[in-house]
Amino acid sequence: MGALNEPMVKPSFFKGMRGRDTLWFYIFISPWLAGFLLLYFGPMIASLILSLTNYSVLLPTKFVGLYNFEQMIKDQLLTISIWNTVYYAGLSVPLGTVIALLLAVFLNREDIWGRSFFRSAYYIPSIMPIVAVSILWIWLLQPRYGLINSFLNLLSIRGPNWLGDPAWAKTGLVLMSLTGIGTSFVIFLAALQGVPRHLYEAAELDGANAVQKFFNVTVPMISPSIFFVLVIGFINSFQVFTQAYIMTEGGPADSTLFYVLYLYRQAFNYFKMGYASAMAWFLFIVIVILTVIQFRLSSRWVHYGS
Amino acid sequence: MEANRTADVQSNVAGQEQRSQFSAYRALRLLETSLVHVILVIGALAFIFPFYWLIITSIKSNAELFIWPPTLIPRTVELFHYGDALQEVPILRYMGNSTYLTVLNLIGVLISSSLVAFGFTRYHVPGSRILFAALLATMMLPHHVTMIPLFLVFRALGWVDTFRPLWVPAFLGNAFFIFLLRQFFASIPSELFDAARIDGSSEFGQYWRIMLPLSKPALTTVAIFQFQWTWNDFLNPLIYINSQSKKTIALGLQDFYKSQTTVEWQQLMAASVLMVAPVVLVFFFLQRYFIEGIALTGLKG
Numbered sequence: 001m002g003a004l005n006e007p008m009v010k011p012s013f014f015k016g017m018r019g020r021d022t023l024w025f026y027i028f029i030s031p032w033l034a035g036f037l038l039l040y041f042g043p044m045i046a047s048l049i050l051s052l053t054n055y056s057v058l059l060p061t062k063f064v065g066l067y068n069f070e071q072m073i074k075d076q077l078l079t080i081s082i083w084n085t086v087y088y089a090g091l092s093v094p095l096g097t098v099i100a101l102l103l104a105v106f107l108n109r110e111d112i113w114g115r116s117f118f119r120s121a122y123y124i125p126s127i128m129p130i131v132a133v134s135i136l137w138i139w140l141l142q143p144r145y146g147l148i149n150s151f152l153n154l155l156s157i158r159g160p161n162w163l164g165d166p167a168w169a170k171t172g173l174v175l176m177s178l179t180g181i182g183t184s185f186v187i188f189l190a191a192l193q194g195v196p197r198h199l200y201e202a203a204e205l206d207g208a209n210a211v212q213k214f215f216n217v218t219v220p221m222i223s224p225s226i227f228f229v230l231v232i233g234f235i236n237s238f239q240v241f242t243q244a245y246i247m248t249e250g251g252p253a254d255s256t257l258f259y260v261l262y263l264y265r266q267a268f269n270y271f272k273m274g275y276a277s278a279m280a281w282f283l284f285i286v287i288v289i290l291t292v293i294q295f296r297l298s299s300r301w302v303h304y305g306s
Numbered sequence: 307m308e309a310n311r312t313a314d315v316q317s318n319v320a321g322q323e324q325r326s327q328f329s330a331y332r333a334l335r336l337l338e339t340s341l342v343h344v345i346l347v348i349g350a351l352a353f354i355f356p357f358y359w360l361i362i363t364s365i366k367s368n369a370e371l372f373i374w375p376p377t378l379i380p381r382t383v384e385l386f387h388y389g390d391a392l393q394e395v396p397i398l399r400y401m402g403n404s405t406y407l408t409v410l411n412l413i414g415v416l417i418s419s420s421l422v423a424f425g426f427t428r429y430h431v432p433g434s435r436i437l438f439a440a441l442l443a444t445m446m447l448p449h450h451v452t453m454i455p456l457f458l459v460f461r462a463l464g465w466v467d468t469f470r471p472l473w474v475p476a477f478l479g480n481a482f483f484i485f486l487l488r489q490f491f492a493s494i495p496s497e498l499f500d501a502a503r504i505d506g507s508s509e510f511g512q513y514w515r516i517m518l519p520l521s522k523p524a525l526t527t528v529a530i531f532q533f534q535w536t537w538n539d540f541l542n543p544l545i546y547i548n549s550q551s552k553k554t555i556a557l558g559l560q561d562f563y564k565s566q567t568t569v570e571w572q573q574l575m576a577a578s579v580l581m582v583a584p585v586v587l588v589f590f591f592l593q594r595y596f597i598e599g600i601a602l603t604g605l606k607g
Contacts (some may be wrong), residue, residue, distance in 0.1 A: 021429045024509045028425025031418040032441065035478025039452065040444045046455035098588070103349055111339045119597075121350040124589055125357070127596070129538040131556040135563050136360050139571055147359050179353055186600045210338075231451050240446060242540045246560050260450055266487040268545060273454050280451045287448060 050277035057271040068278035078279070080254050081262040088170055088258065089237035092177040097229055100181040104188035105218060119189070126182030134246040137176045138163065148175070163248050166255035173243055173256060184229040191225035192218070231295075235287055259283060360582070363574035364388070372569060387572035388580075390501075391562075394570075397577055399551065400558035407472050407554060408536045414476030415483055415532045416525060422479045423487035424513045428499060438488075444481045457545060471546045472539075472554075476532075483528045486599065489515060490524035527599035530592050534585060555581045 026033070051068055055061045072078055100122075125133070135188055140147045141162035149159030162172035195218065203213050219226070241260040244250060250257035250265075263283070267276035318379040363371070367382045391397060426438055460471045499512045507515070518525070553561065559577055563569070589596065 006332065018431070024410075024430040025425050025431045025434060027515070028429070028509075029422045029437065031477065031480035032422040032481075033437075035418075035475065036444065039456065039475055039478060040447060043452035043455035043459070044447065046458075047451050050454065056307065099349075099493065103346070103419065106342050106346055109339075109342060112342070118346050120589075120593060121354050123593075123596070124586070125353050127534055127555060127585060127589060129561050129581055129585060130358075130538050131538070132360075132581045135559065135574055135578050136356060138563075139363060139575070140356055145372050145374065145376065147356070150374065154375070157467035183600055186454060186597055190597075190600070201425055239450065245540075245544075246563070263450055264541075267454050267457075273458070277451075277454050280448070280454065284448055284451045287446065291446060 016057060028193075035118065047277045047280060050274050051281050052278075054272075055272045055274040055277075056244045057273070064274070068275050069282075071275065072278060072282065077254065077257065077262060079082060081257045081259045084170060084255065085238055085240065085259040088177075088240060089234055091171070092174040093230060093233040095174070096178055097183040097184060097226065099178060100184035100229070101188050104185050104192055105214065108189060111154055119186075122185050123182035125237050128241045131246060133176070133180075137243075138247050139170075141172050141175075149246055164252055166251075166253040169248055169252060169255045173240075173247070176243065177237070179268075184233065187229055188222065191222040195221045233292060234290060238283065238287065267297040295305050309389070350555070352496065357582070360575050360578060364572050364579050366572060368572075368596060387570075388576045390570075390574040391576040391580075394573060395558060395562045395565075395577070396550070397555070397558065397562075397580055400553050400555040401580065403469075404537055404555040407469060407532055410469075410473040411476040411532055411536045412529055414473060414478075415480050416528060418477050418479040419483035419528060420487055420518065420521070420525065421513065423484045423491055424517055426484065426488050428496070428509075428512075441481050441484060445485070453541075453545070466546055467548045467552065468546075469552065472536075472542055480532075483531070486528060487521065487524055490521055494520055506546040523595065526592065527595045530595055531599060532586060533588060537585060 028061070050061060050202065052065060054064050055059050103118075103122055105120075106112070107115060112118070132146075133264055143161040143164065146159075146162075148162070152159040160168040162168050199217050199221065200213055204218050208216065225293050239260050240258050241264065244256045244258050244261050245264070248256040259279070260283070263276050263279045266272045266279060350387055362378075362380050364382050365385060366377075366380045367384050370377055370381055426434065426441075456471070457466075459574060463470075465471050494517065498516055502512050502516055503509075538556060539554070540556045540560065543554045544560075547553055549559060559581055561578055563574055566574075
């Protein structure tokens with residue numbers, strides 16, 4: 001760009017660039033744009049329409065308005081599945097978050113030997129295939145010869161018939177979920193490394209002990225990560241499926257019939273696709289509301305360090 | 307450490323008579339350190355021991371499997387359970403199918419996601435922000451909302467019981483990976499591309515010859531996440547695959563368990579070991595990319 005030509009050339013040059021940029025932008029993003037329309041937006045609209053019909057492979061399709069949603073309110077099994085899911089998430093997410101946070105805080109100390117060993121040990125179970133882990137845990141939770149009850153027996157506790165007892169099946173699945181906290185743990189570990197040292201030094205000069213430092217420095221400083229882990233944790237556990245499908249098939253006595261398992265059955269076992277779509281939309285709305293509410297709340301107590 | 311240094315300064319100031327108090331402090335400190343190590347070791351055992359148990363169960367004899375207390379170190383090593391499992395179900399076939407799908411998914415997702423991420427990083431044109439917001443929003447959408455209409459579409463196309471529903475979508479980008487790659491691409495100075503453009507490099511040349519070679523760590527992260535997801539995926543194969551010959555390892559392993567009238571634990575554990583092994587291997591060779599990938603997305607998210 002010569003300085004002399006600038007007044008004349010610049011506008012058209014940049015206009016040309018702008019048009020060219022727009023063209024290239026759309027060329028580069030075209031795979032996603034196609035995917036967005038074909039795999040997300042289109043199906044989303046289709047799902048909304050399906051939820052207002054009685055679509056099933058077996059019957060002629062009719063528009064039924066909000067009938068599916070009315071049925072959902074009356075559906076006893078659906079209520080049970082919601083309760084099971086909330087119970088599971090309510091137990092596994094807070095427990096998992098606390099364990100991940102404590103392990104990360106302990107590992108973040110400067111006087112720890114074998115840090116990379118511990119880091120791998122805590123992380124690796126979370127990337128294991130869920131099907132293999134589920135089958136392993138059926139064996140671990142086996143009432144007589146399983147590892148868990150053998151260990152409890154050592155402490156003179158008679159372990160329950162985990163997956164065979166409606167009162168204990170969900171707890172068994174929660175126990176299994178606690179070994180899969182690796183991602184949360186790594187997020188906490190990275191967040192802890194971002195907390196400035198001088199804050200701890202200042203707290204020490206003020207005579208704070210380890211517990212006080214944890215609650216008054218660590219927790220406020222990494223609260224965005226704690227918050228992120230909690231939200232993602234709830235969103236994921238509301239969609240728990242594979243474990244229950246393989247380990248308990250929703251039983252015993254529907255005690256592990258989780259929401260998505262019930263949705264799957266409605267769609268692919270009973271072919272009530274309209275009803276299942278209505279269920280999917282309810283889940284979607286719950287997830288959106290949860291995200292929005294928690295983000296709102298978080299702005300009050302989450303400390304975003306600069 | 308910091309506390310020690312502070313304590314050092316204090317003890318120097320306070321003088322000799324406080325020396326005993328200082329060593330008491332040191333002893334307390336040592337006790338605390340040991341206690342933390344004990345907790346960490348117990349934690350590590352809780353996480354790792356189940357997988358040790360998986361392996362030793364696969365080589366125990368029937369008699370040893372059902373004794374109390376269970377043996378922590380197997381007295382007998384019976385490797386034939388692996389052979390039996392391979393004979394019982396076509397595990398190698400399942401693993402081959404999973405490998406085939408993994409390769410196709412890797413190719414698809416690496417090409418499509420990097421192209422899209424390059425578009426979002428390099429060109430700031432009207433509408434690009436809104437489209438990026440739409441991309442982020444799709445990450446919130448549960449798979450179960452689109453699962454049913456997609457099934458109906460793929461069924462209409464005659465794709466049920468083929469591999470296509472399990473790999474074609476990968477070629478249309480993945481919001482999570484596009485986001486991850488854009489985060490990484492944004493850290494590469496745009497002057498590099500401006501200079502290349504002036505030197506006459508085409509837009510596609512800038513992507514191929516500058517962006518991709520500089521982004522190997524981020525692309526590796528994408529690849530290992532995708533590998534893990536395809537290899538471990540259960541729901542999609544469950545929905546789409548019916549034929550025995552097309553089952554993935556996740557579906558096949560589940561089938562193996564469900565088809566047994568009396569559970570052959572050693573064979574089941576042997577099959578599980580075979581499914582887990584590639585994941586563990588990939589982790590040990592590429593573990594830093596796992597950790598970095600989480601830091602790249604989890605924290606900035």
